Amino acid sequence: MKRLPLEFVRCLNCGHIFNRMFDYTQVPYVNNPNRMYNRSALWQEHLQDVCSRILPHLPENPVVVEIGCGEAHLLARLAQVNPQGRYIGFDPHADLSSPHAGVEVRAELFEPHRHLEELKPDLLLSRHVLEHLMNPLAFIQETAFFCSWFDIFPLLFVEVPCIDRALKTGRLEDFYYEHNSHFSRESFAHFLGHVHRQPLLIETGYGEEVIFGLTRFEKNEQFVQHAQDSLNFLAKRDQTFLSVTKTLTRFLQAGKKLAIWGGTGKGAAFLNSFELDLQRFPRVVDSDLSKVGTFVPGTGQIISSKTELQTDPVEIILIATQWRVRDIVQEIIADKIPYQQILIEYQGELVDYFEAEHPYR
Template identity: 45%
Template sequence: MSQAGFVEATCPVCAHTVAAPFFDGGAQPLATLGWPASATEAQGMARHPHDFVQCPRCTHVWNHSFRYDAVPYRDAPNRMFNNGTIWKGHLAESCELLVRRMPANPVLVEIGCGEGHFLRALAGACGGEGRILGFDPSTHPETGQGFEFHARLFDPLADTPRFAPDAVVIRHVLEHLTDPAALLEKLAWGASQVDKPVWLFAESPCIDRVFATDRLADFFYEHVSHFTTDSFRTLMERSGDVFELAHGYDGEVVYALVRLGVPAAAQARAAEAQAFRRRSDASRREIARQLDALAASGELTAIWGGTGKGAAFMHQFGVDAARFPLVVDSDPGKVGTHVPGAGQQIQFRDVLKTRPVKVLIIPTQWRAADIVREMRAAGIAAERILIEHEGRLIDFERDPHPYR
């Protein structure tokens, strides 16, 4: 902690990097996923730090010292038992909120479905039609009854386009995640690959009442995140258009209905990145082909620059020491060292006066004009000077390019 009383910590909701100390509950055992079999085992349980901080930007509260591997999620079921009339009414209202947005025979996915009581309620609200899928790494006897169960984590980037759901449900899961924003953003990108609307129904405990009552029983180790209304809204807005955000069960839970999606500008940038990837693959093949032809021609070739971008050029295009042994530089500090990875010894540029080359390759296009002037001033010449441009090696002095 700094002298000012703040904590260097990245908010799992909005990525703000400074937090304020919020609640120090000391070291406590697991509260809901320990499942001790005896009093002795219960009293001897490992203790974990309750070191809660709050984000001053989005108001989110989380355990700054939480370690995910301290919680046996795969070994013990995370049961949330509430058989009360008010709770049952809330579940029915949640089902209705989602189902009224669904087409006939919908595909519904729940991430972290537990024993599946909500999925079974959804299936009933849909009249038993459609495809109902649940994902959870832990299982118990009721899991999978009445729906299609997958005993694993849901992969949002791969599974969303694979199963093409009409809706994804995440109830009482986000508070267990160290990086809930990553899950929702990946869901949004996965949904962008589906040719229909994909809805998200998310729900989590809400701690708004904590601030008015100072109650502390809300805070236990398995819940790394504690959402306020503001921080929950901030998180939902990272996944798409929020159509509804409200509270249930007397304000103790906050839920949202979101149409998953990615802003058009972000999708355009992603498409541009993918297009660059395709062009770069083609460029590597083409320039490697040109270098193969150059090596096969027997023309003496030198490369100007053996570190940084010069070395990167040689790595990208397979410029090995056997075929291209001559590497020069005008920086005396680099002379006598060797090209990282490739191994050529870097020589001073003046070696080209006594050992003239037919072809000189300058990997740093943006410095090529200065290097050519330096060559002329030093009395160094080459029949062709090549630079990389638009996926090919081109002639610096004859071909069109922006580096003159």
């Protein structure tokens, strides 16, 4: 079996430690899940302590979901104490035989975009899972987003190993490959602060070897607004593509001679975004002489000098890079390049540079 690389680094802001060489695909959890031993007397006392911390915060008939439930021992304890609730454990490697009649085990990953709306949990549990992930914060932020999106704001209980004692005593064995992330008390508090500015509790347990916290997801209007803006942009993108390509097709059918100004960077992105291929739109020019004779990446046109528009003029010049359109128009005028119309794309339409209202003049 090959040795896997360890290169632990520390965040100087919050103190979090992680292995920047970690690759989740190298850990064979599918064939042999790395479950911690959890049947000792002291560990059972710890579980009972955790259970007592959680119960006062639950409603009478709670829906409790555990992410990465393993053998679902904590869910079973909660179900025994409060059998009126519903208890669901998610773990793709779980044994489907439930440890308690009131616990439902699903051998699958918990997916916030699906399961939050389906189950509407009062509490999400995650114990000794986040330290194994490539990016635990990204997972929690994804969950926080969908909580805001669906207007579902459950409690969140998280437990992970605490690295503080290992750092104080110089222990080396804590730093092994399966544990990518190592939380200190400081980094754990910083982590939970991304869910809510004021966690309900943060404590250490099991001889200060683990740290756990309870907090509640809260509405984040910024999450929702950014997501809605992105969806609106995507919808507009499809409309823009149809409008621009329809207009260009109409020009071609009318026999108009057309050149596109801008063949690299954003210009190349424009040509590729609108699928302006070499066969239908062979003429591409650029202001930069060093680009002349090179090819537009993706669509294949040879980039020509702008001076070719003086000797072989076109009727329509389509400027592909709005951010420097004023410079290009000044070049066209200064070099006395003939044209009938200069077009740019604005608000999803091809518009006349001189006649339309736009912010690029």
